[in-house]
Amino acid sequence: MIFKITYQESLAQVPLRExxxxxxxxATDKVEARAKFSANTPxxxxxxxxxxxxxxxxxxxxNADFKVMEF
Structure with missing residues (x-):
């Protein structure tokens, strides 16, 4: 399955939609997607x-930036 993960690059700032x-x-499910993403990005x-x-x-x-990431 393919998952779309929306994220903010900064953990220190309040999230802004912009x-x-x-x-x-x-990943096989949301749990695995979260684990992969969290383990490989800050x-x-x-x-x-x-x-x-x-x-x-x-x-x-x-989406010009569409690419399925592999960790």
Whole structure:
């Protein structure tokens, strides 16, 4: 499954919507996605969402930064 993780790069600042970034990660479930992301980045996770079907296709076509990260 592919998960979209939205995050803030700073743990010290209050999260601002304008600073939210996203990353795509392959994992079997949300727990594994969170563990992989947390173990490999120092970022503050906002939300983890499983994407598939039309949503995944939309992200692939309209997100110039779409890349499934491998840790």
């Amino acid at each position: 600073n939210t970034k996203s990353m795509f990660l392959e 970022y503050n996770i906002e939300f983890i969402q499983e994407i598939s079907g039309a949503h995944l296709q939309y992200e692939r076509e309209h």
